[in-house]
Amino acid sequence: MKNILISDPTLRDGNHAVAHQLSAAQVAIYCQAADNALIPIVEVGHGNGLGASSLQVGESLETDVVLLETARKNLSKSKLGIHVIPGFATINRDLKRAIDIGVDVIRVASHCTEADITQRHLGYSRERGKETYGVLMMTHMASPELLVEEAQKMELYGAEGIIIMDSAGAFIPSDVTDRITALVEGLSIPVGFHGHNNLGMGIANSVAAIEAGALMLDGTAKGFGAGAGNAQIEVLVAVLEKMGYTTGIDLYKILDAADIAEQHIMPLVPIIRSESIVSGLSGVFSGFSKHVTRISKEYGVDQRDVYFELGRRKVVAGQEDLIIEVVLDLVKANKNATRTN
Amino acid sequence: MGKWLTEAIVLLNQKHNFNVKLYLLARNISEYREQVPHLANLPFIDLIEQDARNISNLPEDITYIIHAAGSPDSRKHISNPLKTIDIIYRGTHALLDACLRLPNLKKFVHISSNYVYGHQNDRTTNIKETEIGTADPNSVNAAYSEAKRMAETVCAVYRNQQKLPIVIVRPFAFIGPYQELEKPWAINNFIRDSILGGPIRILGNENTVRGYMYGSDMAFWLLKALAQGKTGAIYNVGSDQAITLKALSTKITLNFNNKIDVLVKSSKTYPLSPVVSVADTIHIRTDLQVKQIFDLESALKRTIDWYKQAEQPNY
Numbered sequence: 001m002k003n004i005l006i007s008d009p010t011l012r013d014g015n016h017a018v019a020h021q022l023s024a025a026q027v028a029i030y031c032q033a034a035d036n037a038l039i040p041i042v043e044v045g046h047g048n049g050l051g052a053s054s055l056q057v058g059e060s061l062e063t064d065v066v067l068l069e070t071a072r073k074n075l076s077k078s079k080l081g082i083h084v085i086p087g088f089a090t091i092n093r094d095l096k097r098a099i100d101i102g103v104d105v106i107r108v109a110s111h112c113t114e115a116d117i118t119q120r121h122l123g124y125s126r127e128r129g130k131e132t133y134g135v136l137m138m139t140h141m142a143s144p145e146l147l148v149e150e151a152q153k154m155e156l157y158g159a160e161g162i163i164i165m166d167s168a169g170a171f172i173p174s175d176v177t178d179r180i181t182a183l184v185e186g187l188s189i190p191v192g193f194h195g196h197n198n199l200g201m202g203i204a205n206s207v208a209a210i211e212a213g214a215l216m217l218d219g220t221a222k223g224f225g226a227g228a229g230n231a232q233i234e235v236l237v238a239v240l241e242k243m244g245y246t247t248g249i250d251l252y253k254i255l256d257a258a259d260i261a262e263q264h265i266m267p268l269v270p271i272i273r274s275e276s277i278v279s280g281l282s283g284v285f286s287g288f289s290k291h292v293t294r295i296s297k298e299y300g301v302d303q304r305d306v307y308f309e310l311g312r313r314k315v316v317a318g319q320e321d322l323i324i325e326v327v328l329d330l331v332k333a334n335k336n337a338t339r340t341n
Numbered sequence: 342m343g344k345w346l347t348e349a350i351v352l353l354n355q356k357h358n359f360n361v362k363l364y365l366l367a368r369n370i371s372e373y374r375e376q377v378p379h380l381a382n383l384p385f386i387d388l389i390e391q392d393a394r395n396i397s398n399l400p401e402d403i404t405y406i407i408h409a410a411g412s413p414d415s416r417k418h419i420s421n422p423l424k425t426i427d428i429i430y431r432g433t434h435a436l437l438d439a440c441l442r443l444p445n446l447k448k449f450v451h452i453s454s455n456y457v458y459g460h461q462n463d464r465t466t467n468i469k470e471t472e473i474g475t476a477d478p479n480s481v482n483a484a485y486s487e488a489k490r491m492a493e494t495v496c497a498v499y500r501n502q503q504k505l506p507i508v509i510v511r512p513f514a515f516i517g518p519y520q521e522l523e524k525p526w527a528i529n530n531f532i533r534d535s536i537l538g539g540p541i542r543i544l545g546n547e548n549t550v551r552g553y554m555y556g557s558d559m560a561f562w563l564l565k566a567l568a569q570g571k572t573g574a575i576y577n578v579g580s581d582q583a584i585t586l587k588a589l590s591t592k593i594t595l596n597f598n599n600k601i602d603v604l605v606k607s608s609k610t611y612p613l614s615p616v617v618s619v620a621d622t623i624h625i626r627t628d629l630q631v632k633q634i635f636d637l638e639s640a641l642k643r644t645i646d647w648y649k650q651a652e653q654p655n656y
Binding site: 119126127129152153155156187191213215 | 419420481482523525530533534537538542544545606607
């Protein structure tokens with residue numbers, strides 16, 4: 001029976017859903033529940049990962065140190081993971097400290113066409129003996145062939161596995177099948193998938209990934225995550241069991257953990273809102289949703305127009321400052337249209 | 342490779358009065374001085390800081406050259422593929438051009454690579470010098486192997502048209518002191534993982550077969566090729582003692598007192614038949630009467646002991 005390695009970024013991706021305001025107490029509560037459920041890897045941190053708290057992408061309620069130390073204290077069976085984007089996270093300031101706190105798993109991420117920037121972080125993590133993965137984000141923006149080339153770089157840099165993220169929730173299952181098949185063929189190391197639910201495909205895409213040969217999946221409690229949320233971990237575990245895969249996760253306890261998460265850490269259970277569908281269709285990073293909603297409202301423009309324009313400009317995570325530029329352009333265009341009429 | 346060769350020359354000079362004068366050319370001499378001050382400060386070693394691509398004149402008393410410019414680190418190849426090609430092609434071209442102005446050049450050894458053998462699909466025997474496999478040049482991964490192939494062609498041109506006394510060697514895999522454990526090769530990573538307490542991670546096919554030669558054997562074989570190699574000859578340099586990555590990891594764990602787990606991480610299920618990338622060394626053994634002094638067990642023990650004693654700051 002094939003085992004699937006499950007990572008749970010509820011306390012990292014979910015931080016996007018609350019503008020990075022998860023508290024230490026909430027982290028402690030969910031970590032205990034996740035640990036009881038025997039989730040293999042629990043990822044914790046700011047939504048954009050280690051060192052990302054900033055005015056540009058949003059300031060965290062808690063520092064990285066508080067988040068990681070709290071998680072470390074409350075995880076004994078599950079491994080503690082972090083999401084690391086070079087540029088946000090530096091080796092000397094952030095990564096060393098995180099490892100000293102006791103992080104077990106380090107996932108170094110880049111935009112899907114920028115794997116070159118991950119070399120030093122992947123290398124450092126391996127040098128320190130940590131379980132190390134490469135993550136390619138926004139993978140709807142690259143062809144399967146290009147993804148393989150970028151993933152091969154990460155493999156050479158020392159990654160023990162490659163996870164591709166559908167950061168915009170833009171994929172349908174055939175997109176996932178094409179990409180995972182190419183990666184499994186082109187790499188020696190295991191491949192994984194991280195799905196978002198903008199088009200309601202979180203679980204279906206994860207299943208497509210497994211059927212194409214992926215060995216790792218991400219899922220969050222009740223789908224708590226950016227935009228329309230992620231593949232729901234409790235559903236994922238149940239579906240995988242039904243399909244004959246093992247995860248090592250206790251079904252009853254993951255169901256309990258999801259309920260605890262709903263009760264204690266999420267103001268609202270994620271639903272697929274209209275803007276999330278548009279975000280998925282236009283291929284815009286799910287982490288943009290709160291910013292787009294706020295700025296569109298402030299300037300009185302239709303946020304669906306904002307998403308399509310951001311998608312046309314092919315913006316990526318970290319370019320949140322472009323949202324205001326797009327909104328102002330739309331305001332200007334609307335004014336001109338009014339004058340013409 | 343450069344440090345092992347230098348250590349061998351030092352031994353020949355200090356123990357056997359060979360009286361060799363050594364010019365060492367590198368792009369970053371201060372780094373070399375920092376890493377190996379006991380070599381850099383020796384009176385018979387002259388350090389020259391220069392990029393191989395910009396060489397025009399060499400000291401006229403040079404009689405033998407080993408051209409090893411270009412890193413075999415695959416991370417550099419994939420991050421800087423054009424620079425990789427440039428250093429190998431233009432470096433070889435410039436150096437051979439400079440050799441035309443040397444009045445007493447007796448031999449030039451070009452260090453190529455086993456990568457020139459390309460894909461050796463379904464191979465179950467060791468690779469002979471004549472067995473060039475297929476290659477896909479339309480890939481960013483091909484930068485190093487294709488550049489090395491081109492550099493061999495450049496050597497062939499200078500040998501044929503300018504009658505330079507060129508010998509080509511194709512190195513395989515080595516192990517020994519001075520190799521940085523973070524380099525992206527299985528044996529280095531297995532040793533590093535073990536020093537850190539494990540687990541060892543085998544990434545990909547555990548049945549992949551390699552051969553590992555100890556650094557001093559490699560240095561001696563290269564010097565033999567320099568002194569006695571036949572102009573126009575191509576020699577494999579490496580161990581023909583084949584071992585799977587799985588068996589290698591087990592052998593490494595035997596050098597440590599603590600229990601070290603071995604994990605296999607791969608994207609797919611591989612066939613049980615091994616994928617062989619091991620040198621056939623009959624040609625060099627016959628031509629130059631060389632043999633391997635250190636078997637894999639003693640090479641591993643010496644290497645691991647060196648790392649344990651060296652207290653490498655990074656590990």
